[in-house]
Amino acid sequence: MTKAALEYYQTNRERFLEGLKAFLRIPSISTLPEHKPDIQRAVEFVGGELREMGMKNVEIITGTGNQNPLIYAEWLEAPGKPTLLIYGHYDVQPPDPLEEWLTPPFEPTVRNDNIYARGAVDDKGQAYLLLKAVEGFLKTEGKLPINVKFLIEGEEEMGGEHIEAYVAAHADRLKADAALVCDTEMFAPELPTITTGLRGLIYTELEARGPAHDLHSGMFGGAAPNPIQALAEIITGLKGRDGKIRIPGFYKNVKHPPRPELASWKKLPFNEKRFLEKEVGAPALVGEKGFSALERMWARPTLEVHGIRGGFVSEGAKTVIPAVAAAKISMRLVPEMNPREIVRQYTAYVKKLTPKGIRTTVRVLSTAPATLVSTQSRWIAAGAEAMEQVFHKKTVYMRSGGSIPVVDLFQKHVGIPSVMMGFGLPDDNLHAPNEKFHLPNFYRGIESVARYFTLLAQ
């Protein structure tokens, strides 16, 4: 890669940081309808950047109804060179619980080389470094070493279907040799990492209804059904104290990872005690016996309750049997588990677990299968080399227990693998208060992506 581009990345760090801050100040929370105007502001911000840096055919794709826009852009003036489809998302998770943030989630603040804000690393910071990598070439050389297409979405955190519909319908337009997805993390600080596997996700809401209205627990307790008790029984029935999910048929297609992969995970610098203390902060780790913590998080399915509500929860005492209670419950899937089949098994089992006197309803908010990419492909190998050039360490391969549905879409509809170069750190507090992005990784991310372009062109 050229000296000019490299120098551009060095001398523009402060400007990049200011740009990132401006992006982070927009509370583009996709799960909360009242933030619709902020979604629009974020779209315009990204679109403006793409146009300003010289990308062609920048298009805001509004979709149908209330969907959050996609942003497409391309630069296809490197005939004979590979084409990379670059993905990121501009929407963020809700920031609550607000009171646990040290500085407000939408007032980005730099402390100790980290930038703190909702979306700092997931995914605005990582989407923005992709833009800056491209900008460096276009501003200094007026061209890119490869062909590039951007597809930036705004419904990643809400499991929205806009991108699915678009990718399915426009596979031709999105045709590329590989996708570059910057929405993962490094296994450890200073350790360049490419993620090769993701768990799938089924996200559901479970509602339990008992009495027609709230009842006095003194008058009715002992005879009236209690929907909170019912939810507790159902949740307990879904997953045992041993961490095993009890839904009949759930584990049918669950396979062990290949031996070499398992062996490579054993070599990763993972200290369970340190992980527990530094990252989890609970008295102990839990989960299925007979599997390492990494296996349990990367290669085993799980079921988690994300939220629960029902009845009286303010200060003090109110003796009520509530009419309704609800929980948000997801399952993470591993390769070969069929989301549709699991949804069927789960829904049937919830019905079976529903106690007398209670009506339950299950609403499925989103589903995505697990994905696995081969470490053998040249697209992965070049990515690993690009990161090694910047971090001066051998790149490791890991899986992630998280879910990035677009990786499955690109495989299924466009037929291309995704190269998941990630620059986040394990303690970046994704989806939690005090989310951050380590700024040295932001800058190294820009350079890694730029070097990746160069390597692909060779």
Added chain:
Amino acid sequence: MTKAALEYYQTNRERFLEGLKAFLRIPSISTLPEHKPDIQRAVEFVGGELREMGMKNVEIITGTGNQNPLIYAEWLEAPGKPTLLIYGHYDVQPPDPLEEWLTPPFEPTVRNDNIYARGAVDDKGQAYLLLKAVEGFLKTEGKLPINVKFLIEGEEEMGGEHIEAYVAAHADRLKADAALVCDTEMFAPELPTITTGLRGLIYTELEARGPAHDLHSGMFGGAAPNPIQALAEIITGLKGRDGKIRIPGFYKNVKHPPRPELASWKKLPFNEKRFLEKEVGAPALVGEKGFSALERMWARPTLEVHGIRGGFVSEGAKTVIPAVAAAKISMRLVPEMNPREIVRQYTAYVKKLTPKGIRTTVRVLSTAPATLVSTQSRWIAAGAEAMEQVFHKKTVYMRSGGSIPVVDLFQKHVGIPSVMMGFGLPDDNLHAPNEKFHLPNFYRGIESVARYFTLLAQ
């Protein structure tokens, strides 16, 4: 009783209703600290009424610290006649869920002979009818047929300790032959009822903590402990699907009610199907096998979850393993169960049920034992006769599954039984949206209490 007093009750109905409305407009919610000024307004309202009608030594008793005031008043100019200690409470439950009220909870509204407002029947309406009964005598005859002491409190709905401390310390001042407590209901419309037994109550908060902060469920799911799952397991462990509470030792002192009492309950006009459809509105009743619904609600202990919260509960999907979750859990006790012993058993069993990786804390907000009064006493018999004179039906005896801690205090410290004449109806929505009081019962309550005074003087 005199014609003049009777006429007074008839001709002042409209004024009584306006007075009740004024009382109900004060949102004197004791469990919410922000309503402290409303508590004060309610106190002044009651104190003003007592003074205006001619009660003596009206005293606002402020208590220590932040306690809600008690109101004491007396009229002791009937030498040789019995003394009645009259109890009511001016505080009310919180009104939520607000959106389910047809008219605002603190804008009393009359529809179809019912007055709708928070506190309409529990207990402002019933406390107010006691005042009006006394007012009738004092305004028409300048005297009462018996001696009367009022003790009106403002912490009944929050399990506050002011009245307990006061009754324990001032048993001499409160000395009386019996207490009249107007805070219960009639078994059925038009059926005069005296309540002879109440369940006790232990109200607790249970908090479960897992990770130090909210975690991404994709990254950590399968290894990090989930406090919502833990709460579900503990709740399920506390009470079985059969309705049996599993706390070791819990049922040790639980006795069956006497056979004659059980037999009298069988004669009550109770239709389980109608009860389920009209009052509960759930698909089925639940609870311990081998006991009738009335037994389960009146003479069996129970454990109920009143509220639960944890994690993400807004619209949409957030994939978080929360750091903390909490539930409000109470137990209703029957006679001979010792609240202190049950608290000990409960707390120990919660610890035992707490899964690996989770820390739980139990906070006990209030405790009160069950109480039982004899139907043989002349104080009860006169109450039954007074109601018969007004309702023209034989008075029935019932128990209530609810808890009125003051009944235990009067027994323990003052050594007197409580006569629980109640004028509420089973569908009055106590502690729930659209609480109401049937106005004919408000007026009949006034007259019943007045006739009770007259009968006691004979």
